[in-house]
Amino acid sequence: MLLEGLLRTIPVSLEQGLAYGLVALGVVISFRILSFPDLTVDGSFPLGAAVVARLITAGIHPWISVLVAVATGFIAGCCTGLLNTRLKINSLLSGILMMTVLYSVNLRIMGRSNIQLLTVDTLLTPLEQLELPRLVPLILFFLVVAVGMKAAIDLFMHTQLGMAMRATGDNEQMIRSLGVNTDHMTVLGLGLSNACVALSGALVAQDQGFADVGMGIGMIVAGLASIIIGEAVFGIRTVARMTLAALAGSVIYKFIIAVGLRLGLAPTDLKLATGVMVILALGIPALRGKEKEGKLHLRGV
Amino acid sequence: MLQIEGLRKTFNAGTADEKRAIDDLDLHLASGDFVTVIGSNGAGKSTLLNLIAGSYTTDQGEVHIDGERVTGFSECRRAAYLGRIFQDPLMGTAASMTIEENLAMAELRGKPRGLTWGVTASRRAAYRQRLSRMGLGLESRLKQPVSLLSGGQRQSLTLLMATLHLPKVLLLDEHTAALDPKTARTVMALTEQIITDNHLTALMVTHNMRQAIHYGNRMIMLHEGRIQFDVSGQEKAELTVQEVVARFGGTLNDEALLG
Numbered sequence: 012m013l014l015e016g017l018l019r020t021i022p023v024s025l026e027q028g029l030a031y032g033l034v035a036l037g038v039v040i041s042f043r044i045l046s047f048p049d050l051t052v053d054g055s056f057p058l059g060a061a062v063v064a065r066l067i068t069a070g071i072h073p074w075i076s077v078l079v080a081v082a083t084g085f086i087a088g089c090c091t092g093l094l095n096t097r098l099k100i101n102s103l104l105s106g107i108l109m110m111t112v113l114y115s116v117n118l119r120i121m122g123r124s125n126i127q128l129l130t131v132d133t134l135l136t137p138l139e140q141l142e143l144p145r146l147v148p149l150i151l152f153f154l155v156v157a158v159g160m161k162a163a164i165d166l167f168m169h170t171q172l173g174m175a176m177r178a179t180g181d182n183e184q185m186i187r188s189l190g191v192n193t194d195h196m197t198v199l200g201l202g203l204s205n206a207c208v209a210l211s212g213a214l215v216a217q218d219q220g221f222a223d224v225g226m227g228i229g230m231i232v233a234g235l236a237s238i239i240i241g242e243a244v245f246g247i248r249t250v251a252r253m254t255l256a257a258l259a260g261s262v263i264y265k266f267i268i269a270v271g272l273r274l275g276l277a278p279t280d281l282k283l284a285t286g287v288m289v290i291l292a293l294g295i296p297a298l299r300g301k302e303k304e305g306k307l308h309l310r311g312v
Numbered sequence: 313m314l315q316i317e318g319l320r321k322t323f324n325a326g327t328a329d330e331k332r333a334i335d336d337l338d339l340h341l342a343s344g345d346f347v348t349v350i351g352s353n354g355a356g357k358s359t360l361l362n363l364i365a366g367s368y369t370t371d372q373g374e375v376h377i378d379g380e381r382v383t384g385f386s387e388c389r390r391a392a393y394l395g396r397i398f399q400d401p402l403m404g405t406a407a408s409m410t411i412e413e414n415l416a417m418a419e420l421r422g423k424p425r426g427l428t429w430g431v432t433a434s435r436r437a438a439y440r441q442r443l444s445r446m447g448l449g450l451e452s453r454l455k456q457p458v459s460l461l462s463g464g465q466r467q468s469l470t471l472l473m474a475t476l477h478l479p480k481v482l483l484l485d486e487h488t489a490a491l492d493p494k495t496a497r498t499v500m501a502l503t504e505q506i507i508t509d510n511h512l513t514a515l516m517v518t519h520n521m522r523q524a525i526h527y528g529n530r531m532i533m534l535h536e537g538r539i540q541f542d543v544s545g546q547e548k549a550e551l552t553v554q555e556v557v558a559r560f561g562g563t564l565n566d567e568a569l570l571g
């Protein structure tokens with residue numbers, strides 16, 4: 012009975028894990044590669060959803076709507092970067108400010124707190140109309156998108172520009188003395204990170220059939236939980252491993268949540284459970300007296 | 313090659329902690345000069361290098377490199393002309409990135425970076441050759457992260473990185489001070505070899521007077537942000553530690569410096 016129930020949660024965990032895995036990929040770029048604790052995510056995720064919902068319901072083609080959503084996410088991330096690099100606002104505060112600003116922006120974009128997408132044609136409608144169990148084409152779709160994005164990030168991080176971005180997070184003084192403007196790298200990296208996150212929001216909204224102004228709450232903590240879980244399995248030695256860890260971690264995270272729900276965890280307690288997971292993962296090394304291992308190396312805090 | 317005129321830098325101006333770190337300093341380096349810099353702690357040696365590199369903004373004065381006025385250029389804009397090595401071996405390399413990636417980044421110093429592949433096969437072969445000439449066995453470890461290297465290996469790698477694309481001026485700030493004596497000697501020998509082989513213009517801060525006297529064709533001594541002693545050529549070649557101590561012992565109240 013229980014085992015059968017667990018097996019049944021696998022496909023939906025896979026689908027959700029891959030869809031939200033794009034958030035985890037974004038978090039890898041900001042937290043891991045740039046060492047920038049970017050909290051914009053809680054605002055840029057619903058931003059992607061809001062833009063896509065508003066445009067699709069206005070009759071714009073879903074593909075174009077998604078592209079515009081990704082672009083707005085990019086801009087939002089750049090804004091956070093500019094707050095930090097230009098106005099010298101602390102990195103955490105920059106993200107919190109943008110996240111707060113985006114709440115109002117998202118309400119403006121949608122004109123209300125919630126837009127239904129169930130009755131309009133979205134990017135996923137053709138997939139849902141196939142003569143297959145609903146989840147099969149969706150899992151394949153999200154797999155292609157998530158793995159494609161992972162591969163794109165892996166490739167980019169090995170270009171001249173991408174290496175300069177990684178060095179910015181690793182040793183800012185060193186790469187500056189090699190002639191790289193690290194402020195530009197921070198702004199660009201946060202733009203890319205939040206573009207990923209907004210893409211996730213845009214696709215999730217179409218998958219679940221609505222965009223809601225509150226759908227980003229706790230997204231950064233969920234993303235962190237995903238990468239922490241994934242890194243425990245795959246490590247962080249190379250960029251390819253980090254991005255793999257993010258996607259796999261996201262799937263495992265969704266699976267753990269699904270199992271928890273089956274075992275009687277109240278949906279309202281989900282964010283509590285996620286928070287506790289992250290606290291334990293970050294805190295246990297300190298309790299064991301091995302602070303260095305657990306610490307994320309972060310700039311500007 | 314390097315011209316510094318009337319350079320001034322005051323930290324915490326207008327507060328109780330006001331500190332005049334560089335005080336109306338003039339310095340001219342000819343092409344190929346290898347100048348050692350000594351002075352007690354707080355004399356302004358690091359500040360001078362930071363002002364040349366643009367890490368700090370100047371209060372007054374001018375810096376020219378190879379005839380070009382760079383005063384007011386940002387640090388990353390001046391990077392095109394300068395190679396830099398810091399005291400801390402951790403400062404000069406990106407630990408999580410591989411040896412070949414660090415070299416490739418250094419080779420692009422001061423150049424625009426695009427979406428082309430970071431480490432190409434032909435460059436990798438060139439790095440392998442350059443590394444094998446250093447004799448540290450790093451040529452077989454191109455794909456290992458730099459975090460696995462020892463301090464001396466990291467500092468030697470930094471040295472190679474700084475000179476892969478030859479700088480107009482090489483700035484070294486006590487780059488062997490954090491190493492054990494044997495490694496320090498190896499790195500110092502490598503430094504001299506690289507500087508002389510490539511006819512580099514170099515400014516090398518050292519905490520060791522013997523080193524300062526032994527290396528280079530000119531030595532300057534800083535005291536309270538000014539050049540107190542400037543010696544070159546034959547006179548420098550004949551200089552001894554005892555002589556310097558006899559003349560400046562009063563201002564060189566620094567054990568390590570005399571050791």
Ligand SMILES: Nc1ncnc2c1ncn2[C@@H]1O[C@H](COP(=O)(O)OP(=O)(O)O)[C@@H](O)[C@H]1O
Nearest residue numbers: 323331333351352353354355356357358359360
């Ligand atoms: N960033 C800074 N802020 C304030 N004071 C500084 C700073 N850097 C150096 N100083 C002060 O300037 C003086 C010269 O320092 P420095 O150039 O580091 O000396 P050293 O010759 O030992 O390298 C010292 O008194 C030091 O305290």
Ligand SMILES: [Mg+2]
Nearest residue numbers: 357358359485
């Ligand atoms: Mg110093």
